[in-house]
Amino acid sequence: MLSFKFLRSTILFFALSASLSSCFSRYIISAKQVKKHYALKKVRPTETIIKNDTLSLCVASVGADTLPMLLLIHGAPGSLWGYMNLMDDEDLQKQFHIVSVDRVGYGKSKLKRKRFVTSIEMQAKVLLPIFALNKSDEKITVLGRSYGAPIAAKLVSLVPDQVKELIMISPVIDPEKEKFYWFSKWGRNSFIQLFLPGEFNTATAEKYSHSDELRKLLPVWQNLEVPTTVIQGGNDWIADPTNIDFAKKHIKSRRAQYIFLYNAGHMITYTHLSMIKEMLMKNRLFQDKISSIVVSNKEGSLGN
Template identity: 80%
Template sequence: MSSLKFLRTPVLFIAISLSLSSCFSRYIISAKQVRKHYAQKDVKPVERIIKNDTLSLCIASIGSDTLPMLLLIHGAPGSLWGYMNLMDDEDLQKHFHIVSVDRVGYGKSRLKKRRHVTSIATQANALLPVFELNKSKEKVTVLGRSYGAPIAAKLVSLVPEQVKELVMVSPVIDPEKEKFYWFSKWGRNSFIQLFLPKQFNTATAEKYSHSDELKKLLPVWQSLQIPTTVIQGGNDWIADPANIDFAKKHIKSKRAQYIFLYNAGHMITYTHLSMIKEMLLKGLLFKEKISSLDRVSDETAITGN
């Protein structure tokens, strides 16, 4: 009987570990899944590592680097491959140099001697080298989803002169609305963490420091002046829908717009791809239309017709 009691706790912990892994498996895309996804595709993203003395940053890019850059920042847990549908889109490929990045602590991205990086400021600073890849004459469009949204905002505040616009999708930005679940405390258990994916453990570390980190970000919202779009779903079980109210209250810029999708969940970049595309392309397509009209006017002037 005593031996059964001895085994009960480890078995319970392993069962919880399996349950947690199952809950979040859909947010973690394996290398095998990526290979299978691109096996039959003619156009594939190019993966590379940006390195310096302290940083290894993994990115995947697609589209000519002479096109305006679209920088994609994932949430927690997650990876750069969580944006495959945007990277695969032919219309976006024609108009953007699309760069999706693994945040430090995820995938192959890491800071030297740092297991988890919970600081929003450190996460944002680690992404600065990506801007050096922008070979176009245009500013960068930055899109951050979920936990990636506040990191995107902090990044933009560091180099506002290099950014065209900020898009935050399903943002987790209100320090008073951080959600915890039945499994949250179990995810901090060191024994259970042995059986969980690295991304999940990193996400757990971020979650328990996130509220304090968001409080540090408050001055950023006040000073944000570039065009900013906040998109929130009404049926989002991860990012409290009230996050959009926080954004409206704290973002003082008159160049901000807010889109509330009453029936949408958390993964808006998948469920509302056409809307995201239209929003990202509107400026570029308008510019192309004007250029086309200018060419027609010039030709008319030359021929006299």
């Protein structure tokens, strides 16, 4: 009887571990996948490690460093390679020095003596050295997706004079709308974590502190003055669609714009790439008389 119970528990444990790993595997891109993706491409982003006594920060960049910088900040879990479609775009490469970063705790980025960095403020501060890579005479465009959106906002608040605009896509910013799933509590089990990808464990640690961290961020929204765009999908199962309502309520700046895509899910940077490109290249969202845009068509185009 004991052997049967042990066997059943063992099978259940490994099944649970496999299930947890597969839940977010599509958000984690392996080195093998990256190598295969760029095998036949003419241009591959240059990977660089920014180091000091306590920090290792991995970034991938493409485009001349004398062009205006576009800084890309991923969610949880995720990696800098989650923005490959933006980095690969030839039009964007000609207009921007595109820099995508592994946040601390993901990929090759880490802080010494810290396994997890759940503080939004700390996650933002460690990104400041990237600004030194801007060799252009123009300010930086900062784009953050999902859990990366509030980190992007905090980063912008630290150096607003160096930022041209802030773009938050599928943002998780409302402290009262943090979503938990059936597997969330299992991901906190220290033994199970031994069998899970490090990025998954980092994401779990962030999730259970995220609401408290977002409450600390409330003053940031009120004082945000740089031009800001919030883009939210109506069919987003990760970021509650009402996050856009939170943004409208708490961002006091008149230079904030809101786009709600009724049929979009979470990965808007992939499903609505043409819209993101148009926004970045033509800057059409920041016309003085536009305050809110609702897009219902599949492509999400803003026009020619």
